[in-house]
Amino acid sequence: MAITTDTFDEAIERKQHSWLATILGSQTFWVLIAVILASVFLSFATDSFATTKNLYNITRNVTFVAIIALGMTVVIITGGIDLSVGSVLCLCSMVLAVVMHAGHSIEVGIAASMGTALLIGAFNGILIAYLNFPPFVVTLGMLSIARSLAMVASNNTVVFQFGPDHDKLLALGGGAWFLGIANPVLYMVVLALMTGFVLRWTRFGRYVFAIGDNEHAATLTGVPVRKIKVAVYMISALSAGIAGIIQTGWLGAVTTNIGAGMELQVIAAAVIGGADLAGGVGTAFGAIVGAALIEVIRNSLGLLGINAFWQGAFIGGAIVLAVLFDRIRNFQQSE
Amino acid sequence: MAVLELTNISKHFGAIQAVNDVSLSIEAGQVVGLMGDNGAGKSTLVKMIAGNFRPSHGTMHLDGLELILHRPVEARQHGIEIVHQDLALCNNLTSAANVFLGRELRHGFGPFRVLDYRRMYRRAGEIFRELKSETRPRDLVKQMSGGQRQAVAIARTMLSEAKIVLMDEPTASISVRQVTEVLHLIRQLRDRGIAVVLISHRMPDVFAVADRVIVMRRGRKVADKQIAASSPEEVTGLITGAIERV
Numbered sequence: 001m002a003i004t005t006d007t008f009d010e011a012i013e014r015k016q017h018s019w020l021a022t023i024l025g026s027q028t029f030w031v032l033i034a035v036i037l038a039s040v041f042l043s044f045a046t047d048s049f050a051t052t053k054n055l056y057n058i059t060r061n062v063t064f065v066a067i068i069a070l071g072m073t074v075v076i077i078t079g080g081i082d083l084s085v086g087s088v089l090c091l092c093s094m095v096l097a098v099v100m101h102a103g104h105s106i107e108v109g110i111a112a113s114m115g116t117a118l119l120i121g122a123f124n125g126i127l128i129a130y131l132n133f134p135p136f137v138v139t140l141g142m143l144s145i146a147r148s149l150a151m152v153a154s155n156n157t158v159v160f161q162f163g164p165d166h167d168k169l170l171a172l173g174g175g176a177w178f179l180g181i182a183n184p185v186l187y188m189v190v191l192a193l194m195t196g197f198v199l200r201w202t203r204f205g206r207y208v209f210a211i212g213d214n215e216h217a218a219t220l221t222g223v224p225v226r227k228i229k230v231a232v233y234m235i236s237a238l239s240a241g242i243a244g245i246i247q248t249g250w251l252g253a254v255t256t257n258i259g260a261g262m263e264l265q266v267i268a269a270a271v272i273g274g275a276d277l278a279g280g281v282g283t284a285f286g287a288i289v290g291a292a293l294i295e296v297i298r299n300s301l302g303l304l305g306i307n308a309f310w311q312g313a314f315i316g317g318a319i320v321l322a323v324l325f326d327r328i329r330n331f332q333q334s335e
Numbered sequence: 336m337a338v339l340e341l342t343n344i345s346k347h348f349g350a351i352q353a354v355n356d357v358s359l360s361i362e363a364g365q366v367v368g369l370m371g372d373n374g375a376g377k378s379t380l381v382k383m384i385a386g387n388f389r390p391s392h393g394t395m396h397l398d399g400l401e402l403i404l405h406r407p408v409e410a411r412q413h414g415i416e417i418v419h420q421d422l423a424l425c426n427n428l429t430s431a432a433n434v435f436l437g438r439e440l441r442h443g444f445g446p447f448r449v450l451d452y453r454r455m456y457r458r459a460g461e462i463f464r465e466l467k468s469e470t471r472p473r474d475l476v477k478q479m480s481g482g483q484r485q486a487v488a489i490a491r492t493m494l495s496e497a498k499i500v501l502m503d504e505p506t507a508s509i510s511v512r513q514v515t516e517v518l519h520l521i522r523q524l525r526d527r528g529i530a531v532v533l534i535s536h537r538m539p540d541v542f543a544v545a546d547r548v549i550v551m552r553r554g555r556k557v558a559d560k561q562i563a564a565s566s567p568e569e570v571t572g573l574i575t576g577a578i579e580r581v
C-alpha cells in the first residue's frame with residue numbers, strides 16, 4: 001500500500017497526463033502540424049509560395065477571420081454561437097466610414113464603431129442570457145438586422161473617402177510599422193495574447209469554461225452566469241468591430257456586402273482549432289491556427305492552379321478531418 | 336439559541352407547491368436528518384437556505400438576525416455551505432477549480448488580479464487529505480469515480496469555517512468505506528459546533544449520526560423529533576404516509 005501512496009506534495013503536483021501527452025492529444029497541435037507541413041510542401045512545390053510578398057499577404061489575410069475567431073471561441077466555450085459577426089463587421093465598418101466621411105476624426109470614428117459593436121453584443125447577450133432566447137435565433141436575426149442597418153447608414157453606396165484622417169486610417173490597416181510585419185498581424189497577435197491570458201488567468205475566463213460545461217452547476221455555485229454571457233457576446237461583437245476597422249483601413253473602401261458569409265469561415269476556424277460546439281472547450285491559439293489552416297488551403301489552391309470552385313470542398317474536408325481526430329481520441333479514452 | 340430558524344417558509348414553482356409552511360429551528364452543533372419521499376421538497380428547502388431560491392413566503396433568521404439571500408455567495412459569506420444533490424461539478428475543470436468555483440483565490444490588485452493556482456492547489460490538496468480521499472487537485476473531474484466526485488463537492492464546504500453545512504444526499508453513490516468517512520466528517524463538524532442538515536434516503540446513516548430527524552411529505556413538515564425517541568419503523572411510516580403526523 002505504501003508504494004502507491006503519494007506524499008502530500010507529490011499529490012498536489014501530480015497531473016493526470018504529462019505535458020507531452022497533453023500536447024500530442026490536442027487537436028490544435030495536429031492542425032498546427034498540418035499548417036506547417038502544407039507550408040513546407042508548398043515552398044518546394046511552387047515558386048511563389050515562400051516569397052516575401054505571398055507570406056505577407058497570407059499572414060495579413062488570416063487576421064480578419066482570426067481576430068473574429070478569437071471572440072467566437074469565447075462564445076463557443078460558453079456553449080453559445082454568434083452568427084451575426086459577418087454583418088456586425090459590415091455595420092461597424094460602415095459606421096466608421098460614414099462618421100469619418102462626415103468630417104470627424106479617426107478617434108471619433110473608431111469610438112463610434114466600437115460603441116456600435118458593444119451595443120449589438122449587449123443586445124444579443126441580454127436576449128440570450130436574460131430572456132432565454134436560443135443564441136442561434138438571436139444572432140441569426142442580428143445577422144439580418146445589422147447588414148440592413150449598414151445599408152441604411154450608407155444608403156447602400158460604397159464609401160472610399162474618409163475625411164481629414166483618411167491617410168491615418170489607411171496606414172492603420174495597410175501599414176507595416178514593426179519589422180515589416182503587416183499591421184493587422186500585429187493586432188491579431190496582441191489580441192490573441194490577451195484572449196489567451198484572460199481565458200487562463202482570470203476568474204472571468206474560468207467562469208466561461210464552467211458555464212460551457214455545466215451551466216446549472218455554475219448557477220448553483222454562484223457564478224454570475226447571465227452577466228458573463230452578456231459579456232461574451234459583447235466580446236464577440238467587439239472582435240468583429242475591430243476586424244471591420246482594420247479591414248476598412250486595409251481595403252480603403254467599404255461596401256455593404258463585406259463580411260457576407262464570414263460567420264461560417266470564423267466558426268470553421270474556431271472548430272478546426274479545437275473549440276467544441278457543445279461548449280466547455282477551446283483556446284485562443286486554436287482559433288489562430290484554425291484560421292491559418294483555412295487561409296493556407298485557399299492560398300495553395302490558387303498557387304497550385306486548382307479551380308477555385310474546389311475551395312469549399314477542401315475547407316469542409318478540413319473541418320471534418322480536424323474533428324475526426326478529436327472523436328478518435330475520445331473513443332480511445334472511453335474504451 | 337438556535338443558529339438557524341425558519342418561520343412559515345413556503346416555495347412554489349408556478350402551481351407546484353414544493354415547500355409548504357415549514358417552520359424549524361436548528362441549534363449549533365446539532366445534526367438534523369431530513370427525510371422524505373422523492374419530491375417531498377427536501378432539496379428545495381435547503382436550496383432556499385443556501386441562497387439558490389428565494390422563499391415565496393416566510394422568514395429565515397441566522398443567529399437571531401433576519402436572513403435575506405439574493406445569491407449563493409451571500410449565504411456562504413454568512414457561513415452557510417451546501418453539498419448539492421447533483422454535486423454541481425464541471426467536468427472540464429480540475430478538482431481544485433471545482434472546489435473553488437465561485438470563490439477563486441486571486442492575487443494582484445484592482446482589475447489586474449489573476450488566479451492564484453498555487454494556493455488553490457495546495458488548499459484543495461489539504462482538504463482532500465483531511466477527507467482521506469484519493470482525489471488529487473490537478474485531476475480533471477471528468478475522469479473521476481463517483482466517490483471522488485462526491486469528495487470534491489464535500490470539500491467545498493470546508494473552505495471556510497461554516498456555521499451550517501447542508502448535505503443533500505452526500506452518501507448516495509459512494510462505497511461503504513467512504514460512507515463511514517463522510518459520517519465521521521459530520522461528527523467532526525458537529526464537535527466543532529457546526530450545525531449539519533443531512534438529507535438522506537439511507538435510514539442507517541441518519542440513525543447513526545443525527546440527533547434529530549425531520550420528515551417531510553408533499554412539501555409539509557410532518558415530524559420533528561429526537562432520534563432517540565423515534566425508530567426507523569416510525570420514520571418509514573411517516574415518509575410513506577402510513578403514519579399521518581407526530
Ligand SMILES: Nc1ncnc2c1ncn2[C@@H]1O[C@H](COP(=O)(O)OP(=O)(O)OP(=O)(O)O)[C@@H](O)[C@H]1O
Pocket residue numbers: 348351352353371372373374375376377378379380420
Ligand atoms: N426549479 C424547479 N422548477 C419547478 N419545479 C421544481 C423545481 N425544483 C423542484 N421542483 C419541484 O418541487 C418538488 C420538490 O422537489 P425537491 O427536489 O425539493 O424534492 P426532494 O425532496 O429533494 O426529492 P428527491 O428525494 O427526489 O431529491 C417536486 O415536485 C419538483 O418537481
Ligand SMILES: [Mg+2]
Pocket residue numbers: 377378379420503
Ligand atoms: Mg432532492
